[in-house]
Amino acid sequence: MHFLSDLGEDLARWRELAALYRLTLGPRQVKELQQAFRQSAIRCFVFDDNGQLIGAGRAISDGVYYTIIFDVVVYPTYQKMGIGTQIMQYLLERNQAKYVWLQAVPGKEAFYEKLGFARLKTAMGLYPHPEVQRKQGYIE
Template sequence: MVYTIRETNPTFEKYQALHQTTGWNAKGLYTYEQLYQAICSSWYRVSIYDEHSLIGYGRIISDGIYQTFICDVMVHPEYQRNGIGTIIMEALLAHCKLKNIKWIQLSCAKGKQPFYQKLGFSERDADAPGMMLFFD
């Protein structure tokens, strides 16, 4: 199968349709307009298409020097386990290498660690856990 890789954001409608397959916004914390605005502020992004259908997406938030965070890596359920996630990640990582980024961070869904470990990621040390704050 030949897919088209673009370093651009998809249209709002295509993004919304793909994002809805993830269940990530089940609590409705953000509108799709807000989520789309967020991806438009990304440092780098990759959209994967099968013909005209958006089947995968991933993006990077970064200052372009040392703080880099990969987020929103998603693959349409009908295309999962076909290498699309790897294509997305390889494109994101290649851009980081091109820009001489040395430290890349990400958060992943429970059970997805093995996928990222195959790409060279490792879990943070137990004595250096991440922190978070969530406002209601």
């Protein structure tokens, strides 16, 4: 297994990332994924020994006060093998801000609690289609 911080210009790799998201968090457009990852302060891409993309994660940050971790994903057949934990460690080790937040998939909160994260009481979100996030369990 090896870790990279960039997928470069290889469109096939970005398509591979979009396929991984389709299996885990839902459909994402390749161009939007490229933009989101490239504009993130910290990026992590994980590959197996055969060069297959098996995990990813990213964080946005002001570098001083706040970092927010998003989109941590692991290919389903590689889940429960510690790869998600390694992605989180990679992101956290490269973080320089004082406070770290993250958005967890509903039902996965316990994973992040094992890493020391606590549930927030005052975080709020503004979504273009809140009924979708409500149905998915992200908002009340």
